[in-house]
Amino acid sequence: MTKPTEGAPPLRAWTPHADLDGVLHRWLVGLHALLGDNLVGAYLHGSLAVGDFDQASDVDFLVVLRDDIPATDIGPVHELHRELCRLPGPWAQNLEGSYAPAFALRRLTTEPRDPPGEPRPDGLREPGMWRPGPYAYPFWFVSEDEAPVRREYDNCQMVRWVLREKGVRLTGPPAAELVDPVSGEDLRREAAQVLLGNLERLTPELSWFRSAYGQASGVLICARALGTLETGEVRSKRSAVAFARARLEPRWADLVAAAFAERARSAAGPEADRRPDPRAVAETLAFGRWAAERAAQVR
Structure with missing residues (x-):
């Protein structure tokens, strides 16, 4: 009890x-x-x-x-x-x-x-x-x-x-x-579910893309899930950037680093609700699909 x-x-x-x-x-x-x-x-x-x-x-x-x-x-x-x-x-x-x-x-x-x-x-x-x-x-x-x-x-x-x-x-x-141990495999399995579940709703109309802040947050969600797939641990946003720089190809590493900077900029400034750059949206969609392909290999 x-x-x-x-x-x-x-x-x-x-x-x-x-x-x-x-x-x-x-x-x-x-x-x-x-x-x-x-x-x-x-x-x-x-x-x-x-x-x-x-x-x-x-x-x-x-x-x-x-x-x-x-x-x-x-x-x-x-x-x-x-x-x-x-x-x-x-x-x-x-x-x-x-x-x-x-x-x-x-x-x-x-x-x-x-x-x-x-x-x-x-x-x-x-x-x-x-x-x-x-x-x-x-x-x-x-x-x-x-x-x-x-x-x-x-x-x-x-x-x-x-x-x-x-x-x-x-x-x-x-x-x-109060909580039983959670294994690295449990976390990897759930990270794969997150990435594959995101794939089902990845469209330009996704709520992430209503603001630059949301677009950046979507990139970081995918990067953190990818980090969990590799390490079997839950990553912070900053450590997700370090992981991306060390383990992902430059295209995605640059996107993750830019997203981290955009999130901080949007949160601190008066333009938190401004629309995202269409190029950033396209790159985020491509990154989400690529991440889901990685997840499908380890599920």
């Missing part, structure tokens, strides 16, 4: 940003008051764990629950996040992640597939997901102040690996006590 947390922790330097730590502490106090003994732990993953976190990054979190929250009782979680989004500064708006029951987090499994009383129709596919669904248990997913929705987005091997190996513990036991 998982052991619940014993009380909200004091304010600590969990991240390189004191104002973000303040938001996280307000959130943790709210979680303890709201969830009580149902709260097992709260953790950060994503770029705050693997590196390259900046003000354009999402603050990716995962809250572990003793028991799942039924749809009839999820409203207070929404209200907590709405209150946080009223705080000054950008950090609360970047807070994004999942509330996962401990039994469904420990390892990736297809059973149970659906929450009790919340069956999903066969053939359902979530926006942005690389695998057909429904596949695995959906966690409650929260982004900004939007209402929580059931999503499989964080029910994946990459999130589990980052949580266990590099995650930032905010409250609760070490993540290694």
Whole structure:
């Protein structure tokens, strides 16, 4: 049986940003008051764990629950996040992640597939997901102040690996006590799924290509997945650039390096929503197809 947390922790330097730590502490106090003994732990993953976190990054979190929250009782979680989004500064708006029951987090499994009383129709596919669904248990997913929705987005091997190996513990036991080991082969298999799943939707109308920032992010997603295919580990954006320079042909290495620079430029400037260069879109499409061919060889 998982052991619940014993009380909200004091304010600590969990991240390189004191104002973000303040938001996280307000959130943790709210979680303890709201969830009580149902709260097992709260953790950060994503770029705050693997590196390259900046003000354009999402603050990716995962809250572990003793028991799942039924749809009839999820409203207070929404209200907590709405209150946080009223705080000054950008950090609360970047807070994004999942509330996962401990039994469904420990390892990736297809059973149970659906929450009790919340069956999903066969053939359902979530926006942005690389695998057909429904596949695995959906966690409650929260982004900004939007209402929580059931999503499989964080029910994946990459999130589990980052949580266990590099995650930032905010409250609760070490993540290694809650998540079984994830092998390099597990990660390679999932990286191949990501690349092949992207291939199915790679068209000039893909949402990535609505902005230069999105186009650059799409390139980095592919580069990081390629790095995982080779190393069996989850790579940061910066390490994906180093991997591309060392292992990919110059055409793709230059595209990845340019994407890293574009992401930083777009995020820091007032032109974050400007349209991408059509040549960059064409190169991104070609890179995605080439990466998918690599993935098909190792799946």
